Every structure is written in structure tokens, then in C-alpha cells.
Amino acid sequence: MSLDTTPPPAGVPSDLPTGPPARTPSPSAVTKELIAKAGATRRRKAAQWKLRIGAVCTLIVIIPILLAQLLPLPDANHQDLSARRLAPLMDGHFFGTDQLGRDLLSRVLHGGQVSLTIGVLAVVVSGAIGIILGAAAGYFGGWVDTVVSRVLEAQMSLPLLMMLLLVVALFGPSIPVITFVIAIAQWPEVARLTRSMVLVEREKPYVSAARILGLHRIQILIQHIIPNVIKQATLVVLLLLAQAVLLESALSFLGAGPQRPFATWGRIISDGQDYITTSWWMVTLPGLVIVLMVVGVNLLGDGLRDRPRRKKKGA
Amino acid sequence: MTNYILKRLGQGLLTVFLTVSTVFILVRLAPGDPAVSYAGPLATTEQLAKVREQFGLDRPVLEQYWIFLQQLFTGNLGTSYSFQAPAMQVVAERMPYTLTLATASILLTAVVAIPLGVWMSRRPDTNRELGVNVLTIAGQSMPDFWTGIMLLTGFAVLIPLFPASGFATWGGLVLPTITIAILQIALISRMVRREMTANFAAPFLTVARSRGVRNSVLTWRYAMGNSAIPVFTALGTRFAAMLNGVVVVEVVFAWPGVGSLIVRALETRDYPLIQATVLLTALLAVAVQLVIDLAYPLLDPRVRLGKAATA
Numbered sequence: 001m002s003l004d005t006t007p008p009p010a011g012v013p014s015d016l017p018t019g020p021p022a023r024t025p026s027p028s029a030v031t032k033e034l035i036a037k038a039g040a041t042r043r044r045k046a047a048q049w050k051l052r053i054g055a056v057c058t059l060i061v062i063i064p065i066l067l068a069q070l071l072p073l074p075d076a077n078h079q080d081l082s083a084r085r086l087a088p089l090m091d092g093h094f095f096g097t098d099q100l101g102r103d104l105l106s107r108v109l110h111g112g113q114v115s116l117t118i119g120v121l122a123v124v125v126s127g128a129i130g131i132i133l134g135a136a137a138g139y140f141g142g143w144v145d146t147v148v149s150r151v152l153e154a155q156m157s158l159p160l161l162m163m164l165l166l167v168v169a170l171f172g173p174s175i176p177v178i179t180f181v182i183a184i185a186q187w188p189e190v191a192r193l194t195r196s197m198v199l200v201e202r203e204k205p206y207v208s209a210a211r212i213l214g215l216h217r218i219q220i221l222i223q224h225i226i227p228n229v230i231k232q233a234t235l236v237v238l239l240l241l242a243q244a245v246l247l248e249s250a251l252s253f254l255g256a257g258p259q260r261p262f263a264t265w266g267r268i269i270s271d272g273q274d275y276i277t278t279s280w281w282m283v284t285l286p287g288l289v290i291v292l293m294v295v296g297v298n299l300l301g302d303g304l305r306d307r308p309r310r311k312k313k314g315a
Numbered sequence: 316m317t318n319y320i321l322k323r324l325g326q327g328l329l330t331v332f333l334t335v336s337t338v339f340i341l342v343r344l345a346p347g348d349p350a351v352s353y354a355g356p357l358a359t360t361e362q363l364a365k366v367r368e369q370f371g372l373d374r375p376v377l378e379q380y381w382i383f384l385q386q387l388f389t390g391n392l393g394t395s396y397s398f399q400a401p402a403m404q405v406v407a408e409r410m411p412y413t414l415t416l417a418t419a420s421i422l423l424t425a426v427v428a429i430p431l432g433v434w435m436s437r438r439p440d441t442n443r444e445l446g447v448n449v450l451t452i453a454g455q456s457m458p459d460f461w462t463g464i465m466l467l468t469g470f471a472v473l474i475p476l477f478p479a480s481g482f483a484t485w486g487g488l489v490l491p492t493i494t495i496a497i498l499q500i501a502l503i504s505r506m507v508r509r510e511m512t513a514n515f516a517a518p519f520l521t522v523a524r525s526r527g528v529r530n531s532v533l534t535w536r537y538a539m540g541n542s543a544i545p546v547f548t549a550l551g552t553r554f555a556a557m558l559n560g561v562v563v564v565e566v567v568f569a570w571p572g573v574g575s576l577i578v579r580a581l582e583t584r585d586y587p588l589i590q591a592t593v594l595l596t597a598l599l600a601v602a603v604q605l606v607i608d609l610a611y612p613l614l615d616p617r618v619r620l621g622k623a624a625t626a
Binding site for chain 1 (some may be wrong): 333335338424439452453455460464468472561562566577581582592593596
């Protein structure tokens, strides 16, 4: 209650010495307790917790997915009609079985391999396109900037999911098409951010210095400017991974995902939808796996962003 | 002012035109024959030829495009293959349902997300704020189709409070609206918090506080007043995006809107219907964007359209 009246101005408490303990005849009224209660300290702690919990959530999902082939699980497509719709934990099926008696955990993990592959590929592609085009637009300005910015604007006012569905429906739901489609959907975000950061960066003295030294403009951009913005850009890319996984699952839920026998997350849920009243686990558990992973990635991204940056020397 | 509106209108119409042209090209580039999906797999070659002639599919693509453009400007996009009715009419009949759902969702979002974001910004770095913060992260991490099915099972099947699908009664609006709003509330409230936190740290607020301005005035008039434009823009953009069909949620709840229509049109390769849907939804989205732009001077008297307005 008392905290909300005067939030301490950002930055001030973080300059306080946190390391050395207050000596007995302390010249300062700032005690260790006060520092521990300060907003900046809490923020740092919150960021650390977000990072930790995010890492745990992500790893809980990703490690089993990566090890899916090594784990002692039944084959993802092995049908056993005598073991249809077994509840979780029955007969050694940790997540139960689906309407064809396939082991749900195995399907979720193998589906996760497909979903994650698509997500990672899409994010790499969109990150590359976004950073290159955004940096070019920000650095060169002029017609390059006009073209890139117009395309960005146009795409943002396009009916996105509709266009994605259209492309997938027309060109067939193969993994390259879906990856490409998700990458196209996501590049504007990276491009906009990179562009705005490069706009700031190109006015800095080191760029003029490099230019006076006779470096080529492209060399300045690639060797000096991009390394300065890449860290923040990759942070956004991490958050886009979460979105890519969600987008892929939405596409495959609508039937526009990779086709059978691939068991993607969206399809597993869409298949289970018909049995929701009798077999709750077929929808609930795969959904929880998605949520756990996406929450993990988002927490990681949030924590990394909130983490106080160490000051660079001479920057 | 008039110049500004005309310029924006021109830009908007250009976007719409490019969109429908892109769709036209994509549709023609794609493999698959709409005549086959129309006439069925058992059709003879003669029947297929007749179908192609009927819909003008036997002509050169450029001529088709020319006809398409003529149709575009007369507002007649041809007959839907699967509904056997003018495509524009089919889409227009579905539009009110999508509009209802989108309006309800954006209202719920605004009513919840703005106070929530303000609440968070006024208690930075407290445990409660951290808790809500994590909740909003969870909110934006749930696939909407999954949330939809969960709500459907919980509140329509297990506890039959609301109808499970369609839009027979107003109760049918509740679950889809909540499904959409969960994600939007998460996104918008985080944005409100960000904007408000920045304003709370601004010097003018410190000055106002030192002059003894009341806390509620500080929050709502000073800080919110300066956050109004970005927040309003975000809400408007979200709303415009929803008009393009809240596809997934409409499919989950069998909502008779544009989103579920486009899924069906794509399955049957119903070219005129696809075109009509894209055209109408893009037009609406552009109109909404224009309204948002024009509302800026109302929200912030410093804004003069056309002069100070920057992208």
C-alpha cells in the first residue's frame, strides 16, 4: 500500500553499493535491509527467478522431446485396439492412450520433435530475414527504407492467419511450406526492432570514426553495427520461438499442419477433441505440454530482458 | 486535414487492392483444379470443360485477372461454387457474427486489461505484481484452441452453463469471447503497464506530484492521458485483426462467422468465396485503422493530423 505512492526513480538504487556490508559507524543511512527491500533488488531477484523457472519449464519439455527415440516408449504410431483410450498411468502408459490405442506420451514427444523443428527453422529464417532487411533499412535509409517499411506496414494490415491458411491450403501442408509461412508471418517484428536500433546506432561516434578510417559502408554495417544490436534482436527471436510453436499448433489444429503420420501437437489435440467428454487426457495433457514449454520460453525471454545489464567499459 | 484523410484512404485502398491481387495470383499459382472440386471426382471431361467455361476458368490468366478487376470495381465477385449464391452476399451474411464476437472481445479486453495494467504499474516490483505478471505470461502462452476446448468442456459440458456452439442465444457469446479475451488481456495489460511505468518515471509526473496533485488524478489524467494513444492504437489494431476472422476460435465453437467460412472455402477451393472474404475483411480492417488514425486528435490535442503525425 505504501509502496505505490512513491516508486523510487529507476536507476537510483542500483548505483548503491550492494557488496560490502554496512560498517558499524556507517556514514550512510542506507542499510542492508533497505537495499534488500529496494525495487531494483526485487527486480533483479524476480528476473533471476523468471530465468530459473523458465529454464526448468523449457527443459522439462525439451529434453524428453530430444531424447524421445532413446526413451523406453512404445512407437508413436503403434496401434493397439485392445488398449484404446486408457486413462493416464494405466498399463505403463504415462499419459494414457488415444482412440487407436497409441501411447499418448510417445505421440506428444514425437510430435514435439516436428513442432519444435518447424519452430526453430522458422525462427532462424525469420530472424535472418528480419535482421538483414531491418538493418539495411535502418542503415541505408532512402528507397531501401521506404520499400522495407511499406512492406512491413502492408503486411501488418493483412489478414495474417487467413493468408497463412490460404498459402498452406494451396501449396500443400509440407514442412518447408509451413516453416516458410511462419517465417513470413514473423519477420516484421524482428525487422522493425532491428531497424529502430540501427537508426540509433548509426549516429554514434564510432560509426563516423569507422567511416573516416575509410571502411566500406557494408563493412561498417556488418562488422560494427550489427554486432551491437544482435543481442537484443536475438532476444526477440527467442520470444518469437514461443509464438512460432503456437502458430504451428494452430495451423495443424485447423488441419493445415504437416500431414499424417506426423503427430504434431495441434493435430493430437484436434483428434482428441471428439473424445473430450469421455477421455479428458487426450486434449488436456498435450495442451499442458505446449503451455509449459511456451510459458518457459516466455519467462526466459522476460527474465533475460529484465536482467540488469552489466555496463560495458567505454561503450 | 482533408488531404490527410484522402491520403490515408488512398493508402488503405492500395493495401486492399494489393491484398486481393496477391490472393488472385496465389490462387492461380497453386496446384489443384477448382473445377474438379466443384464437379466432383466422378465428372467426365466434358462436364469439367463445361464447369470451366461456366466460371471462366478456361480463359487465359491475364484475361481472368482483367475480369476479376472489373468485378472488383462493381462489387460483384461472382457466384460461390459451394453456396450457389453471390459470394459477396454469403460473406456479408456471416460478417455480423464475426463483428459481434470481435466487438464483445475487444470490450472485455479493454475493461479488464486497462485497469489491470494500471494496477500493475502502480505496484512495481512487489510480489503481487510479479504474480499477476506471471499470470499474463501464462495467458499469452496458451494456444487459443486449447483454451477454447477446455472452457467448452468445463462450462458447457461438465457444468452446462452456456451453449456449446453456435450463436442461438446470447449465452453462446460468452465462452468464445472469454477465449479470445484471455490472450488479448495478457498482451494489452502488459503493454499498458509498460507505457504507464514509463510515464510514472517521467519528470512531469514528479513535478505534478510535488505540487500535491492527487494520486488518482496523477494516475488517470496525467499518466493514462499520455498512454492513451499507444493503448488505443494497440486495441484498435487487435480489433482490426479480429475482423479478419478469429479463425481458430470460430472453428472450435462452430461460430457462424467469417473465420469458419474461410476454412471451408479453402477446403473446397471456392475461389470467388475466398476472394470475397479477403476483400471484405481487408476493407473493414483498413477502415478501422483509418478511424484509429482520425481519433488521435481527440485523444491528444497536441496531435495535428497530417503535419505532426509521424509513422
